Amino acid sequence: MSDLYDLLVGPFAEFAFMRRALVATLALAMSAAPLGVFLTLRRMSLLGDALSHAVLPGVALAFMLFGLSLPAMALGGVAAGLVVAALAGVISRATALKEDASLAALYLVALALGVTLISRQGSQIDLLHILFGSALGVDEPGLLLVAGVASVSVVALAALYRGLVLETFDPLFLAAAHTGRASRPWVWQQSFLMLVVINLVAGFQTLGTLMAVGLMMIPAVSARLWHESLAAQLLNASAQAAAAGMSGLLLSYHLDTPSGPTIIGCAGALYALSLLLSPGGWLPRILKRPHRVA
């Protein structure tokens, strides 16, 4: 019994940094993983990676204006991410380009702008390295940031849910249904993108890029294999992200492996299991396939 305690509870009971890492991970699992499901549905699975580069000009500008101040750089990053995501949304509405294509172009331009700004400054520090956090370095403000963003985004997602589902699956119907009414379809799209941006940027700053993007996307991708219904997929994604976070932290503690990569590795293991065993996975398909008799 005490062995089990040492294995599962002891590390969290003894060390504050383990508790903070766990709470931050669980908060991100609750809010980011469901957003990830919507991203995969919209074929924007790679948005997270793009965004981790797109924040650079905002961070650089804040650095030039306010020096090496983490809050200023964080706000700059959020602003740059919001601008890039909003522009990508507007372009996809106004032109023939899809969201992902316009985002690809915009994030590269943003990255180039960021690098140029930093080079002009003369001193070359890896700003993102300083700004982006790691799972074990979660501090109090970081924890509050992630928990605050998670709370806001869970409530906002609930409020947006109906419109967002329609906008994702049947944009034409939504547009038709809203003709002549005050609310416009783009409101759903833009609010959703904003939620994704604040979740990711809060995640970058508290837990690092790999953790933020990994916890958002991997559980979302594997959750889609398990259920037909969207609501079940959302819950499953959160559950998988939470399980990966908890087991990853414990493994990192007992096996002496780096925490962020271990957590994402656990999410990857769950993904592999889902690929094999889930209803939409490989084994059930093989078993269900009728034998051909020659």
Next chain:
Amino acid sequence: MTHNTLKFIMLTMLVASGLISRAHGTELLPVVASFSILGDLVQVVGGARVKVTTLAGPNTDAHEFTPRPADAKAVLAARVFVVNGLNFEPWAQKLAQSAGYKGGTVVASKGIQPRTMAAESGHAHAEIDPHAWQNPLNVVQYVANIAAGLAKADPSGAPTYQANAAAYAKQLQDFDAQAKAQLDAIAPTQRKVITSHDAFGYLAARYGITMLAPEGVNTDSEPSAKHVAELIRQIKREKIKAVFVENMSNPRLIAQLSKDAGVRVGATLYSDALSGANGPASSYLKMMQHNLTQLAAGMRLNP
């Protein structure tokens, strides 16, 4: 006959080149140094005879430096290119090649017995520690190498370079003796320090300090939960009070770690880059003085 003609031509060329280099001697010798600490050392050795351009300037992480076209231009215009070596600035060799640099390259760490980083968690194999300048006695070798390199490009300045290097070597040895005395006054059991980036291996070895770091030698490795947990236990068990961050890395992990262990973070240390002109580490010797004073002050708080 042809033999004599050849000899004559070669002699004239030699004389001419000697004349040209003497004519150049009145101008400043253009030298490029890869990062701020080397820039300072080259200026000390070259004195008024050289014009030093530093690529990775103050407060810039030389590990992560990306050269700009202006840097390639500076290298191309230089007659001596001074690098640290020991794989500290892998971009320097590429830069020299792509710029088409034909002049001499001085590897400042040449002849130094490098330390290897212990193969610890997260590192598959032992790595060579490039931060050799953290031991002032190694820097005696650095300035000798730099003096030899400068003399090769500017033979008429050789006596000056030699004299400058020798005078600086004397300063380094004095500093080392002082530092040794200062640290010998602290009990060996007290000499334990936590830093964010283990760049101080040579310093620690020279002055008998135990450095505990939650990250590997490269700024981009990530610690394991077990490693951080052990560090916190050790800080608590041994009541270590000396905790420091370094000028370019993310301070959050170490700040958070020391908070958990109930200690305060001390002053910023400088390892891979000097501070700006108004900072506490505007030259190599000031940097070493600053680091050692801060470290000693921190270690005196240890039980």
